[in-house]
Amino acid sequence: MGERRLLLQPGPHLHDTLSTREIMWWVSASIAPAFLFSLWVFGLQVLWLIISGIAGALAGEYLVNKGRGQHPTLKDGSAVLTGLLLVGTLSPGLPLWMPAIGSFAGIIFAKMLFGGLGFNVFNPALVGRAFLMACFPLSMTTTWIAPRTAGIPDAVTQATPLALVKLQGIEHAFTTLGVNASYYTKLFLGLRSGSIGEISVLLILLGAFVLVWKKIIKLTIPLSVIAGLLAVSFFSGIPLFHLLTGGLWFGAFYMATDYVTAPLMPRGQIIFGFCIGVLTGVIRIYGGYPEGICYAILILNTLTPALNHWFRPVRPTWEGAPS
């Protein structure tokens, strides 16, 4: 037998095929239907916003990679996902350059300056959104587009359902919106104004189903978030309305489940999710913003290290005999 170079590697010599990159692509792919739906509902504008958001994220990551002399990390797909998720939280009427600014800032401030993927405390996409909210509050809250029900999308701005409730009070808002059973169906299907990723609850659930089926996310966190919001919104008297509006599903399934910034163990996850839900409700009902989930998640992100510290796997110990 000729001289053959044998490879030496530590075990195990088998690996599951799922890799970080694949996870990122699965998450991105699973949200694609919701984005395509927005494209249809709000028009081509949405596509440019998506491209802008992704470009900003890639640019931010690339610059830091270069500046710090690191291996380029663009290929792990996490920057693309951040860009995509950020655009999901934005209104479709924004100027095209704005998502780029947001994702650029989110990636740099929330992720790369903390040490890159895996070391960030805050969800980069949500930091990006918060950044935009602080810099361009007017565009962020007044550029909503009414959904097209038939024909060409209407350029007329229309406030989101939650913003209307905040502005006009429940009763008045409900008359403006024409809330009845079929209105809730519209909310569920996504024929309404809102952020790019959030409008269709149905399609978000479809994406979430794919992620659960691929064992990429577990339901612990999203269900806790929903339970938390339900608990609070009972006080507001319109739980179903709260449940179907304001990016709850997008936030619960796509933002709160971000591995890096969410707790590891089930009990920690339940507390984390439930607190997000409660805080979302509190901000919506009593706070100054019509929507709350973005800030609720960011605030709870800070609790993640502590939750990981308090709730760790329990190992059997020896009862009785000394060790």
Place this chain on the structure above:
Amino acid sequence: MNQLPVLDIRLSFRRGGVHMDDHKVTAAMPIERFLPKEVVLPLSQHIGPEATAIVKRKDTVTRGMLIGAEETLGAPVHASVNGTVKSVIRRPHPTLTEASAIVIETNAEATDPQFEEDPEWRRLSQEEMLTRIAKAGIVGLGGASFPTHRKLRLPPGVRIDTLIINGAECEPYLTSDHRLMLERTEDLVKGACLIGRIVDARQIIIGIEDNKADAAAMLQKTIDDFSDTMPRPWVRVCKTRYPQGSEKQLVEALANRVIPSGKLPMHVGCLVQNVATAIACYRAIRFREPLMDRVVTVSGKGIRTPKNLLVPIGTLISDIVLHCGGMTDDACMVIAGGPMMGRALSRLDVPVIKGTGGLLFFTEDQIEHEMYGPCISCGRCLDVCPLGLEPNQISLYTEAGLALETLPFGTRDCFECGSCAYVCPAKRPLTQFIQIAKSALMRKTALGIAVRPGGPHG
């Protein structure tokens, strides 16, 4: 499809574990004998002191003759073929890099000596049986290589009520135990009963994963046919779930007892013996036959004709490769043992030793070439660790040079099953980080070394 002896519940350990493709392509291939031209018998094939060579160059040896003496703590070494001693020198060793070994040139003409049955074998005392096992040089053949007589000699005050015969063979690819259970069923049952008598076990359980239903059915039939064995072994079917065949997990599955950190099965009244070991014990007790051969699964995409081979201990891996048609052109890694816990070999001129259960040949495309990435806190490693350890934390601390701080995460308890590294999407070499942390803890010196080149932060 054979009927399962236990139809209802498939037993399993309580937490963690992974399900993977079992790749058991050799499962239906009967064991074949292979006699090499030469064997290399290292004097250390077990945990414990090395044996001393008692033969020299040009001596003629017959199969089964004692050639390396060591009776108290280690295990003696016997000639595995008839022939002439070529030399006693230092040779490459599959696990120790290099060790003294006796090289014997095979005389293919000579007939194998017969081992006479001891008519009194059923009536031997526990001590006599233990002595025979010690003299036969038997070690744990599941891979641990701990001398069996030492494992069976219980410390004072320890009582065993359950003997577990480990037929789980949970490592993918490996089928040697499976074939033994099918082809040497009777020997196995008798061996199990004898070991049961040595440790005074009240019950004997043979645990088999459900991907070997035929073996389970065969064993059950054999046990039913013996009317006199007391106590009668139970055959129990477990889920095919890695690492079902690890001692602690098997005890959990079959005896429903959890072994806490730092304890052994015997502390909860259980003793685990591998299938091949039980057969060897039977042969040793009844025929005074020493351990001379072992079954090796030769498998993987990189070998032309996979086989289950019965080879004399000391057979060179290069000879086995030739016998199995050679490696394919893209073969690039050879693993001694299973794919999860086995180790990659740097050279092929090393012998099969007592603990070598498999030889796996992997091709280019089966190798993980990618650099590992940062931990993304996905929690998969926590989900699969059967002991509830925190490999993610151990790896992060070790990476940061804080290996000594990893004790609270369970570094010492890890038995390196590799489940965590198997599932990690960032492909972090978690088991290796744990090994580093372990040795750092052992030496009490801080280490801050890179493991495999890579990582964006490396």
